[in-house]
Amino acid sequence: MMNERIENGEVFEFYGSETKTVESNIEMEVAENFTPEYTDIFVAQTDTLSTSTTAVANKGRVSQKTKNRVVNIVIHIVLAVLCFVWILPFIGIVLESFRCESTGLAGYLIPKQWGFDNYARLFTFQNGLFLKWYGNTFLMGIVTAVVQTIFQLSVAYVLSRFRFNGRKFLMNLILVFGMFPGFLTLILLYTWMHDWNLTDANAPYGLMIIYVASSGMGYYIAKGFFDTISKSIDEAARVDGATRLQIFFKLILPLSKPIVIYTILMGFMGPWGDFVMATFMANNASAGYNVAAGLQWLITDSMKNDYYTTFCAGGVVVAVPITVLFLLLQKYYVAGVTGGAVKG
Amino acid sequence: MKEFLTDLTIGGESISMRLLMKFTYRGDKYAAFTPVQSANSSEEEEIALARVLKNDGGKCYEVITNDDGDEIFAEFERRYEKKISGNKPLTTLEYQRLNWFQRILYKFKQFFVGIPKWFAKKFVKLGLKIKDFGISVWENIKDIGTTFKKGSWKTRVSYLVMGFGNLTHGQWLRGLLFFLFEAAFILYMVFWGGAWLGKFGSLGTVATIEEYDPILDVYTTVHVDNSFKILLYGLITIFFIIAFIYTWRLNVKQCRILDEITASGKKIKTSKEDVQSLADDEFHKTLLSLPVFGIVMFTILPIIFMILVGFTSYDYEADGYNNLFTWVGLENFNQMFTFGSQLSLAFGEILAWTLIWAVFATFSNYFLGMFVAMLINKKGIKIKKFWRTVLVMTIAIPQFISLLYVSNLFADNGIVNATLMNWGWIDKPISFWGDGTLAKVMVLVINIWVGIPYLMLITTGILMNIPQDLYESAQIDGANAFQQFCKITMPYMLFVTGPYLLTNFVSNINNFNVIYLLTQGGPPHFAWGDVGGYIAGDTTILITWLFGITTGSEANYKMASVIGTMIFIVVSVLSLIIFTIMPSTRREEDFS
Numbered sequence: 001m002m003n004e005r006i007e008n009g010e011v012f013e014f015y016g017s018e019t020k021t022v023e024s025n026i027e028m029e030v031a032e033n034f035t036p037e038y039t040d041i042f043v044a045q046t047d048t049l050s051t052s053t054t055a056v057a058n059k060g061r062v063s064q065k066t067k068n069r070v071v072n073i074v075i076h077i078v079l080a081v082l083c084f085v086w087i088l089p090f091i092g093i094v095l096e097s098f099r100c101e102s103t104g105l106a107g108y109l110i111p112k113q114w115g116f117d118n119y120a121r122l123f124t125f126q127n128g129l130f131l132k133w134y135g136n137t138f139l140m141g142i143v144t145a146v147v148q149t150i151f152q153l154s155v156a157y158v159l160s161r162f163r164f165n166g167r168k169f170l171m172n173l174i175l176v177f178g179m180f181p182g183f184l185t186l187i188l189l190y191t192w193m194h195d196w197n198l199t200d201a202n203a204p205y206g207l208m209i210i211y212v213a214s215s216g217m218g219y220y221i222a223k224g225f226f227d228t229i230s231k232s233i234d235e236a237a238r239v240d241g242a243t244r245l246q247i248f249f250k251l252i253l254p255l256s257k258p259i260v261i262y263t264i265l266m267g268f269m270g271p272w273g274d275f276v277m278a279t280f281m282a283n284n285a286s287a288g289y290n291v292a293a294g295l296q297w298l299i300t301d302s303m304k305n306d307y308y309t310t311f312c313a314g315g316v317v318v319a320v321p322i323t324v325l326f327l328l329l330q331k332y333y334v335a336g337v338t339g340g341a342v343k344g
Numbered sequence: 345m346k347e348f349l350t351d352l353t354i355g356g357e358s359i360s361m362r363l364l365m366k367f368t369y370r371g372d373k374y375a376a377f378t379p380v381q382s383a384n385s386s387e388e389e390e391i392a393l394a395r396v397l398k399n400d401g402g403k404c405y406e407v408i409t410n411d412d413g414d415e416i417f418a419e420f421e422r423r424y425e426k427k428i429s430g431n432k433p434l435t436t437l438e439y440q441r442l443n444w445f446q447r448i449l450y451k452f453k454q455f456f457v458g459i460p461k462w463f464a465k466k467f468v469k470l471g472l473k474i475k476d477f478g479i480s481v482w483e484n485i486k487d488i489g490t491t492f493k494k495g496s497w498k499t500r501v502s503y504l505v506m507g508f509g510n511l512t513h514g515q516w517l518r519g520l521l522f523f524l525f526e527a528a529f530i531l532y533m534v535f536w537g538g539a540w541l542g543k544f545g546s547l548g549t550v551a552t553i554e555e556y557d558p559i560l561d562v563y564t565t566v567h568v569d570n571s572f573k574i575l576l577y578g579l580i581t582i583f584f585i586i587a588f589i590y591t592w593r594l595n596v597k598q599c600r601i602l603d604e605i606t607a608s609g610k611k612i613k614t615s616k617e618d619v620q621s622l623a624d625d626e627f628h629k630t631l632l633s634l635p636v637f638g639i640v641m642f643t644i645l646p647i648i649f650m651i652l653v654g655f656t657s658y659d660y661e662a663d664g665y666n667n668l669f670t671w672v673g674l675e676n677f678n679q680m681f682t683f684g685s686q687l688s689l690a691f692g693e694i695l696a697w698t699l700i701w702a703v704f705a706t707f708s709n710y711f712l713g714m715f716v717a718m719l720i721n722k723k724g725i726k727i728k729k730f731w732r733t734v735l736v737m738t739i740a741i742p743q744f745i746s747l748l749y750v751s752n753l754f755a756d757n758g759i760v761n762a763t764l765m766n767w768g769w770i771d772k773p774i775s776f777w778g779d780g781t782l783a784k785v786m787v788l789v790i791n792i793w794v795g796i797p798y799l800m801l802i803t804t805g806i807l808m809n810i811p812q813d814l815y816e817s818a819q820i821d822g823a824n825a826f827q828q829f830c831k832i833t834m835p836y837m838l839f840v841t842g843p844y845l846l847t848n849f850v851s852n853i854n855n856f857n858v859i860y861l862l863t864q865g866g867p868p869h870f871a872w873g874d875v876g877g878y879i880a881g882d883t884t885i886l887i888t889w890l891f892g893i894t895t896g897s898e899a900n901y902k903m904a905s906v907i908g909t910m911i912f913i914v915v916s917v918l919s920l921i922i923f924t925i926m927p928s929t930r931r932e933e934d935f936s
Contacts, residue, residue, distance in 0.1 A: 072724045079719060083734045086793070089749050090741060092759070105755060107762025151638065154631035162628040170636070177643055179915045181854050181887055184908040185646035187653075187894055187901060191572065213642035216635030244627035273742040276856055280895065292744040296861075299748060308752070315745040326740030327733070334736075337798070338805045 090319070097312035104305040118313035125307075130314060132287060133294040136204040137271050140211065140290065145267035147212040152263050153256075156222035157248055161234065174217050182214075186280050193281065203281040203288030210277065211270060221336055225259040226252065262336030265329050272322055291318050444835065455921065484593065491600045499599040506592060509599035513606070517615035522595050529588045537581040544578030547571040547656065548668045571664030575656070579649055583640075654905035660877070660898050676902045680910075690872035690880055691907075695914070697784070698885040701859075702852040705791045710845060712792055713799020714807070714837065720800070721807055732804070735797040743794065747861035750790055751777070778867050780882030787883050791858050806840050807833070846922050850915050854887045865892060877903075886911050 092109055097118050099111035122130050159171060189210055193199045198206030229252060237247050253260065271278075275292040282288035286297065295314045298307040326333065442450060492500060502509040507522025543549075548569030555566045605612055613621075622630045654676055662669035681688055720731050738746070753759050754776040761773035777783050810832065818828050838845075859865060865884035872880055877898030880889055886907055893904045 068724065072722075075719050075722060075725060079725070079731050082716065083731060086735055086738050086797070089746055089753065090738070092753070093745065093749050105752060105757050105759075107757060107759055109759060151635040155635050158628040158631050164628055170632075173644070174639065176916070177639075177647055179850070179919070180647050180912045181890060181908055182643075183856070183887065183890060183894075184650045184904070185643060187904065188576065188646040188649050189642065191576075210642060213638035216639055217643065243624040245623035245630075248627070248631075269742075273744060273857075275744050275861065276891065292742065296744060296748060299752065312749070315749065319741045319745055322742060323737060323740040327737065330733075330736060334801055334805070338802050 093312045093315045093319075096309055097316050099309050099312075103307065103309050105308055118309045119317070121307075122310050122313045122317065125310065126286075129286060130294065130317075133289050133291045134317075136288070137290040137292075140204050140208050140271035141268040143208045144211045144215075144271055145264045148215040148218075148267035148270075149260065149263045151212065151216045152219050152222055153253075153260065155216040156219040156226055157252060159219060160223045160226035161231070174219075178217055183276060183280075186210075186277060190281060190283070199281050199288070200283050200285035201287040203278070203283075203285070204290065207271070207274075207277060207281050207290070210281070211274075215267075222256075222259050222263060225256060225336075229255055258332045258335040261329060261332040265326070265333060266336070269322065269326070272318065444830070487600075488593070488596055491596055494603075495599060496603055496606075499596075499603055502595060502599045506595045509595070509602055513602045513612055515602075515612065515615055515618070517618055518598070522591070525588075525591055529584065532584065533581075536577070537584065540574060540577040541581050543569065543574045544581075547670050548574050548664075551666060551668045567665060569668060571656075571658070571662075571668045571670070573664070575652060575664075576649060579645065579652070583645065650905050651909055652905075653901055654909055656902060658901045658905075659903075660900070672902075676906050680903070680906050686873050687875055687903075690869075690875040691910075693872075694880060694884055694886060694889055695910075697883070698853055698914075701784075701788070701885055702849055702855075704788050705795065705852045705855065705858075706845060706849045708788065708792050709795030709799050710841075710848075713796045714803045714833075716796055717800045717803040717807055718833075721804065732800070735800055739797050739801070743857050744861055747790070747794070747858060750793075751862045754786065777863055780867055780869065783863055783867055783883050787859060787862055790862060791855075794858060802841070802844065803837065806837060810836050846919060849922065850919060853885070853911070853915055853918075855885070856887050856891065859883055859885055860888050860891065865889070886914075 095109050095111060096106070098114050098116070099106065100113040100115040100117045101111070103118075159167065189206075190199060193206035193209070196206075198209070233251055233255075234247055237251055242250070271290055273292060274290065275296060278290040278293040279296070282290075282293055286294065289297065291314070295311050295318070297303065298311045298314065439447065439450070492503060498509045498512045505523065506526040507519035509519070510516070510522060511519030548571045550568045552565050552567050554563045556562075557564050602612065655671055655673060656669050657672045657675075658664060658669040661667060679685070679687060680691055716735070719725070720728050725731075755761070756773045756775055756778070760776075761770075764770045765773065775782070776786050814832050815828055818832060823831065863881065863883045865888040866881035867883075868879045868881045869884075870879070875889075877900040878889070878892035878896045880892065884892070890904050890907045890911070893900050893907070
C-alpha cells in the first residue's frame with residue numbers, strides 16, 4: 001500500500017492494484033477502532049442476559065422486529081415517493097404529448113382532449129424536418145459508435161499492453177489537454193469545417209468527424225478493463241507464435257465483451273444528447289440540427305406557444321427507443337460506469 | 345547509496361529507523377534498489393526491513409522495470425526524505441489516532457505547508473529537465489556530426505536526400521516514405537508554408553484593396569490577408585517543421601544503424617518484414633496512428649490555436665477577414681484582471697459561483713445518491729430491481745429532453761405555478777427563473793434530481809462489495825447505524841470512489857447542460873453590464889459564459905480564449921490539490 005501515484009498520468013493504473021487490498025485495510029481500521037469497546041459491551045450484554053427473564057428477552061426481540069418492519073415500510077414509502085418524483089416529468093411529457101386542445105404551456109398535466117395530433121404535427125413539421133433531424137442523429141450515432149469504439153479500444157489496448165518510448169508523454173498530453181474545455185476547439189473547427197462545406201445544413205457530417213477524431217482521449221475506462229485481464233494470457237499466446245494483432249482480435253476483444261458493448265452504447269448515445277456542438281456547428285441552419293438542437297429550437301420563446309406539445313411528442317419519439325436500448329444493455333452500462341468510477 | 349528514514353510498526357510500536365538503499369542503474373533506463381543493512385542492525389530491524397521490501401518493494405520493482413527508473417528514484421526519495429526534513433509529519437500511529445476529519449485537515453495542512461518546497465522541487469526539476477534537454481540536443485548534434493564523418497557515402501547523401509540510405513540498402517519502403525515526406529515538405533514550404541510563416545509575426549498587413557475592373561468599370565473589393573488563416577496555417581507550418589526535423593533526425597539515425605549492420609555482416613530487415621512487424625512488435629504504431637493523428641489535429645492544434653488567440657485582438661469586429669487582427673501581448677489578460685473593472689468583477693463572481701456550484705453539485709449528489717443506494721440495498725426491502733430500474737431509466741432519457749421539460753414545469757406559467765395557484769397557496773406565480781438566488785437553488789436541486797440515479801448506480805455495486813461481516817461485528821460491538829456509516833461505509837467509499845469524485849468535480853465545473861438548458865445562464869445580472877459582448881446572468885458558470893461570448897452576435901473570441909485558459913488553470917490546480925489530499929491517492933500507506 002505504500003505505492004503512490006508516480007505522476008498524474010500514471011494515476012489510473014494504480015487503482016487497479018490498490019482496490020484489491022481495500023478489504024484488509026478496512027478490516028484493520030475497524031478492528032482498531034472497535035477492539036477497545038468490544039470487551040466492555042460484551043460484558044454488559046451478558047450481564048443483562050443473565051439478569052433478565054426469557055420473557056423479557058422475547059418481548060425485546062418482538063419489539064425489535066416490529067421496529068424493523070415499521071422502518072422498512074417507511075423506506076418503501078420513501079422509495080415510492082422518490083420514484084414518483086423521478087418518473088413524474090416523464091409521465092408529464094407523455095401526457096402532454098397527447099394534448100389536443102392547445103399547443104402552448106397549459107398549467108395542467110392531464111389532457112382534456114386526447115389524440116395523436118402532436119405526433120402528426122411533429123412528422124409533418126416543415127415537410128418532415130423532424131425526420132431529417134432524426135436521420136441526422138441516427139447516422140451520427142452509428143458512425144460515432146463504430147469509429148469511436150475502434151479508436152478508444154485501440155488507444156486503451158496500446159496503453160495497457162505496450163511499453164514504448166513516449167508512452168508516458170502521450171498519457172500526460174491527453175490528461176493535460178483533456179483539462180481544457182472541449183468547447184474551445186469549436187471556434188477553430190467551425191471555420192475549418194466551413195471551408196470543407198461541412199457545417200450549417202451539412203453539420204452532421206462535420207460533427208461526425210469532430211466526435212470521432214478526438215475520441216481516443218476517452219480511453220480510461222477501457223484501459224482500466226484491459227488492465228484487469230492477465231498479461232500472462234498475452235505471453236502464453238506469444239510463446240505459441242501469435243502476433244500482437246492476433247492476440248488483440250482473437251484473445252483480448254472476445255474477453256472484453258462488456259467494455260466493447262459499453263463503448264458502442266456510449267458512442268451511439270452521445271450524439272442524441274449533444275446540444276452544444278450540434279447547435280454551434282449547425283449555426284441556425286435547421287436542416288443540419290440533431291434532435292437535441294432541433295427540439296430545443298421548438299421551444300425557444302418565439303416558437304413555444306405553437307410547438308410546446310410538439311416538443312413533448314418529439315421528446316417521446318426520441319426517448320423511447322433510446323430508453324429501450326439502454327434498458328436492454330443496462331448490464332453492460334453498469335459494468336462500464338462502475339468500473340470507470342473505481343478505476344478512475 | 346542513499347539513506348532514508350522511515351516509520352515502521354513493529355509489534356504495535358512505531359519505530360523510526362534508517363534504511364540504506366542502494367540504487368543500481370542498469371543501462372540508461374532501468375534501475376533497481378537493494379537494501380543495505382547497517383552493520384549494527386538488530387534482528388527486529390531486519391525483520392522490519394524485510395517487511396518494507398515486501399510491502400513496498402514488490403510494487404516498486406514492478407514499476408521500476410516499466411518506464412523511468414529515475415522517476416521512481418525521485419519518488420522514493422521524495423517520500424522518505426520528506427520525513428527527515430521539515431514540518432514534522434505525524435508518525436503512522438499518531439495519524440491512525442486521528443478521525444477522518446482530522447486526517448483531512450492534517451492533509452490540508454501538510455499540503456499547504458509543503459507548497460513552497462513543492463515549488464522549489466519542481467523548479468529544480470524543471471532546471472534539470474532543461475539541462476537534460478540541452479544535453480540531449482548537444483548529443484544529437486554531435487551524433488549527427490560523427491555519423492557524417494564516419495558514415496559511408498550513402499549515409500552522407502541521405503543528409504540531403506532523405507531515405508537514400510534506406511533505398512540503397514534495400515529498404516525501399518522506408519526509403520520511399522522518407523523521400524516522399526521530404527518532397528512534400530519542400531513543396532509545401534516553397535509554395536505555401538514560407539508565405540504563411542513570413543506573415544505569422546504580423547498576422548497580415550493589408551485586409552482589402554480596391555481593384556479597378558476595366559471591363560465593368562467598377563471598383564471591387566479584393567481580400568488580401570486573412571489573419572485567422574495566417575495564424576492557423578502559420579501554426580500548422582510550425583508543426584510541420586518540427587515533424588520534419590524529427591523525421592530528418594530519424595533518417596540520419598537509421599542510416600547509421602544500417603551502416604553498423606552492414607559492417608557487422610548481419611541481415612537487414614526487408615520491407616516485407618517491416619510491414620509484417622506493423623501487425624506484431626510494432627502493432628502499437630498501427631493502432632495509435634489514426635487516433636493520435638485525430639487528437640493532434642482536432643484537439644491539440646485547435647487548443648494551441650485558441651490559446652494564441654488570447655494574445656491577439658480577435659473578435660467580431662477584427663474578424664481577420666474584413667479587419668485584420670494582430671498580436672496584443674498580455675492586454676486581454678490585463679483587461680480581465682484589472683482590479684475593479686466590470687470584467688474582473690464579473691469574472692470573480694462567476695468563478696466563485698462556478699466553484700460553489702461544482703462543490704455542491706458533486707457532494708450533494710454523492711451523499712444523496714449513496715443514501716438512496718443504501719435505502720434500496722437495505723435488508724428486507726422488496727422489489728429492489730424495480731426501484732433501481734426506475735431510477736436507471738431516467739439516465740437513459742437524453743438530458744436535453746428532461747431538463748428542457750423541467751425548466752418549463754417551473755416557468756412562470758408552467759404547471760408548478762398553475763397548480764400552486766389553483767390550490768390557493770400563492771397569489772401570483774413564483775418566478776423560479778427570474779430571481780437570482782432562487783434560480784441558483786433551483787439549479788442545484790434539479791441537478792440533484794439529475795445526478796442521484798448515476799450515483800445510485802455507481803455506489804450500489806461498491807456498497808455490496810463491503811464485506812457484511814464488518815457490519816455484523818460492528819453491530820455486536822454496539823455501533824449504531826450512524827457510527828457504522830462513518831467508520832465502515834464512508835472510508836471504504838471514499839477510498840474506492842475518490843478518483844470518480846475528482847472527475848465528477850471537474851466535469852461539474854464544465855457542466856454545460858444542466859445550467860444552460862435550465863436557465864440559459866439567466867436571470868441577467870445587469871450590474872456587470874455587457875461582459876465580453878454577452879449579458880451574463882446569476883447562474884452563469886464559466887463554461888456557459890464562454891458559450892455566450894462565442895455564439896453571440898458580438899462574438900468576443902479573444903476573451904473566450906482568456907476564459908478558456910482560466911478554466912484550464914482552475915481545473916488543473918484543483919485537480920492537483922484534490923489528488924494530493926484525497927485519501928485514496930496520497931499517503932495511502934498510512935491507511936493500512
